[in-house]
Amino acid sequence: MAISYWRRRDRYYRLLGNRCTQCNSEYYPPAYLCRRCGSESLVDVEMPTTGQILTYTILREVMSGFEGQQPIVIGIVQLDNGVKVLGQIVDTPLDALKIGCRVRLVFRKIRDESNVGQIYYGYKFTALC
Ligand SMILES: [Zn+2]
Numbered sequence: 001m002a003i004s005y006w007r008r009r010d011r012y013y014r015l016l017g018n019r020c021t022q023c024n025s026e027y028y029p030p031a032y033l034c035r036r037c038g039s040e041s042l043v044d045v046e047m048p049t050t051g052q053i054l055t056y057t058i059l060r061e062v063m064s065g066f067e068g069q070q071p072i073v074i075g076i077v078q079l080d081n082g083v084k085v086l087g088q089i090v091d092t093p094l095d096a097l098k099i100g101c102r103v104r105l106v107f108r109k110i111r112d113e114s115n116v117g118q119i120y121y122g123y124k125f126t127a128l129c
Helices: 002-007
Strands: 016-020 042-046 050-059 072-079 084-090 102-113 118-127
Touching (some): 050 118, 084 102
Antiparallel strands (some): 016 042, 050 072, 050 102
């Protein structure tokens, strides 16, 4: 996993999706083929850094390696260009979370692998509610 992480690391530090040059549909994660018009002509485009929570769930039991982060809030966020993204929502009191809250994209540590010292970073969202 470490090698593929490093090969793709430029995509983890910004939300890099793509846009169809024929119909302007945008995708994240990037698509190989436009699902709207079928075009294969897509160009990289950075996604907006703000959006709103469409729905979310609170994980009180978490996978191995994420114990220090529980409870984990996972949400579906609709970015301001309409693209829907699954992501962790952080830095927000649980009782303040609401569907419809505005969110802002942030980059945070995802996890670390203590045996090799590798630290993985990626996108999360912080709610502005
Ligand atoms: Zn298209």
